[in-house]
Amino acid sequence: MRPADSSGMYQAYMNWYEQAKTSWEIGIELELTPSNIIYSGMGGSGASGDLIADWVWNRIEAPFFVLKGYHLPKWAGEETLLISVSVSGNTEETLSAFYEGVKKGCKVVVISSDGMLERVSRRASSFIKIPKPLAPRVGLPYMLYASLKLLESIGLVDDREIEDSIKVLKELKPKLSLDSKDNPAKHLADEIHFAVPIIYAPPLMAGVSYRFKASLAENAKMDSIVNVAPELCHNEIVAWERMNVDNYRVVLLRYEGEEPEIRERMEAIKEIVEESGQEPIEVRANAGDRLSKIVQNLYVCEMATYYSSLLRGVDPLSTRSIDRLKATLKRRLEYIHRYTELEDWATS
Numbered sequence: 001m002r003p004a005d006s007s008g009m010y011q012a013y014m015n016w017y018e019q020a021k022t023s024w025e026i027g028i029e030l031e032l033t034p035s036n037i038i039y040s041g042m043g044g045s046g047a048s049g050d051l052i053a054d055w056v057w058n059r060i061e062a063p064f065f066v067l068k069g070y071h072l073p074k075w076a077g078e079e080t081l082l083i084s085v086s087v088s089g090n091t092e093e094t095l096s097a098f099y100e101g102v103k104k105g106c107k108v109v110v111i112s113s114d115g116m117l118e119r120v121s122r123r124a125s126s127f128i129k130i131p132k133p134l135a136p137r138v139g140l141p142y143m144l145y146a147s148l149k150l151l152e153s154i155g156l157v158d159d160r161e162i163e164d165s166i167k168v169l170k171e172l173k174p175k176l177s178l179d180s181k182d183n184p185a186k187h188l189a190d191e192i193h194f195a196v197p198i199i200y201a202p203p204l205m206a207g208v209s210y211r212f213k214a215s216l217a218e219n220a221k222m223d224s225i226v227n228v229a230p231e232l233c234h235n236e237i238v239a240w241e242r243m244n245v246d247n248y249r250v251v252l253l254r255y256e257g258e259e260p261e262i263r264e265r266m267e268a269i270k271e272i273v274e275e276s277g278q279e280p281i282e283v284r285a286n287a288g289d290r291l292s293k294i295v296q297n298l299y300v301c302e303m304a305t306y307y308s309s310l311l312r313g314v315d316p317l318s319t320r321s322i323d324r325l326k327a328t329l330k331r332r333l334e335y336i337h338r339y340t341e342l343e344d345w346a347t348s
């Protein structure tokens with residue numbers, strides 16, 4: 001494998017434990033008892049919402065809804081906590097949802113490092129500033145742990161599982177580093193970098209699977225297929241009756257202590273893949289609690305996307321197509337008028 005690239009991505013990925021600690025130490029004093037929560041953010045900034053949703057769905061009373069788009073659901077209102085997350089602070093979908101939230105009287109908390117969201121949040125909402133990472137995906141722990149701190153500070157989740165998950169990042173760091181001999185991320189990259197990975201995950205790993213796909217595209221410029229069980233057993237599995245297996249490499253995201261219905265289902269999927277002549281690769285988290293397991297598989301998969309970029313000889317940092325689309329859409333939609341309205345409102 002080639003040495004680390006010069007983009008700074010490797011160092012930033014190796015800094016995940018420190019990022020998590022920085023955000024976890026932010027002091028947040030808010031009194032909120034929302035009836036429901038909307039987590040709004042796109043791409044690398046929305047990813048934390050998926051991970052948190054997988055963790056909290058059966059442990060908090062309030063519905064937790066992840067929004068990746070312009071408009072809030074009709075039910076959003078004064079009882080809603082809207083968490084608006086954007087590294088640049090200039091992503092139009094997130095700004096649009098933020099403005100709708102303000103107009104609907106939602107309690108809005110912004111997590112950002114810059115841009116318009118920082119400027120306008122001073123007026124109508126609480127602002128949590130995070131350091132600006134090289135790219136949102138590589139700064140994921142800044143957003144994840146600032147968001148978890150927010151939920152903890154308003155009494156929705158407790159701190160123990162979160163602190164344990166931060167320790168997982170610390171323990172994994174040497175194992176995932178470039179000079180580690182027995183590196184699960186390098187092993188995974190070796191297996192997938194030449195194919196189209198098909199990533200199958202149980203619900204606890206749904207957010208991880210989607211982030212894996214997203215970072216494979218952004219870092220390694222690779223497409224992949226993602227699906228979540230049990231749903232995939234009701235449709236996608238039929239494709240295995242006529243699969244050209246040579247083009248694909250199946251990755252199963254798993255964890256110790258899977259519930260019986262999950263374990264048996266993942267085993268049954270594995271058997272079908274094996275019958276087609278392919279041995280699936282299993283990424284299996286063995287860390288303590290559910291959040292730690294999410295974080296463990298996330299870090300291994302994320303580093304595998306980085307190592308895949310090295311194996312493929314591509315620049316992991318550049319995401320030209322995203323920049324191009326943002327610029328084109330901004331022009332086409334003349335969103336700038338709405339920015340002006342928002343800015344006027346924020347300073348009036």
Ligand code: F6R
Pocket residue numbers: 042043044045046085086087088089090091094135136137138218319322
């Ligand atoms: C990931 C990435 C994108 C952005 C997304 C939203 O590294 O660059 O997925 O996260 O376009 O941008 P921000 O985070 O600035 O709101």
